[in-house]
């Protein structure tokens with residue numbers, strides 16, 4: 353693969369060089385920026401890929417499989433390895449248990465290391481019943497009125513932690529579908545208390561260096577109440593649990609028009625922001641390609657992230673967990689993930705261009721017009737050549753998507769795996 357990438361880059365080098373020289377010399381005049389420092393930050397930035405995004409997603413109406421989807425955990429790791437070889441920005445995979453139970457952790461670790469991949473957060477699943485499961489999660493898991501169901505869900509989460517330890521993962525993400533569909537169904541206070549007590553037992557099982565991420569979601573699959581429905585509820589749990597507990601923000605898990613950038617700024621200020629599930633949406637939890645609907649919002653979120661992390665002297669690349677959580681039914685999942693990673697890198701690069709001192713001065717002077725000009729000068733800068741230069745320097749392809757298509761990678765996967773394949777969990 354590396355040889356093919358080198359040829360691809362040689363063929364595109366002259367064109368890229370022209371664009372990069374322009375942005376490095378003239379293109380950034382409207383903003384204050386240290387080009388070399390930005391490129392180093394872009395090279396260091398890695399976005400984890402979830403194991404469930406590698407197959408074509410579906411809706412409750414149906415699923416239209418693509419060909420050559422990964423059939424098992426090994427092939428999922430190969431797919432992420434492929435993405436990482438193309439962009440050098442996808443250096444981690446996030447596993448979902450029980451969809452991806454590593455039967456042989458040693459072999460799985462070795463395979464991941466061959467692709468230079470790390471294991472990001474492990475994800476538990478108490479939102480569906482598995483074959484042979486004793487008790488049902490139909491009416492919730494950690495919140496359940498029946499203590500035996502809660503115990504089963506707690507045991508599952510502890511099991512997930514054990515799988516994670518075996519692979520070198522260092523965090524557990526808990527997303528609960530718990531809630532109620534109709535008024536009167538649930539005593540909110542009791543549901544919260546049950547959930548908190550259950551989380552406390554899971555928290556007690558965390559290794560010393562681990563974190564637990566509490567992901568919230570406004571609605572679906574429950575449509576009247578969600579027991580971890582918004583960032584306030586998640587923060588309550590995280591604060592009550594202790595210093596290893598954090599809030600995880602999934603962009604699609606808000607009500608329409610929520611000011612996510614403000615939520616992010618305040619969680620960071622409180623030291624309780626764990627990380628991100630990136631996606632985009634027009635209506636709800638649409639799970640669309642990152643940056644496909646509202647790239648300006650994505651930039652504004654990154655603007656708050658960079659400002660907030662710098663204020664706390666945090667390492668952009670390692671102090672928060674960055675992950676894509678998207679899936680849908682009309683694109684090649686690998687092409688979609690390449691687009692998502694590119695959108696994230698561009699938003700991050702633009703946020704690094706914001707003239708922080710000028711913005712602070714303008715804010716202090718209440719010069720609203722100037723504030724907007726400063727933000728938009730960064731946002732409107734074409735940073736594609738900067739991101740491509742970071743890829744070039746890290747050994748990735750200048751244009752990952754065209755390389756993926758030009759080398760007929762999907763066709764090769766179909767030839768190897770077959771036309772009709774279904775990824776576990778889908």
Ligand SMILES: [Mn+2]
Pocket residue numbers: 527567602629677
């Ligand atoms: Mn998510």
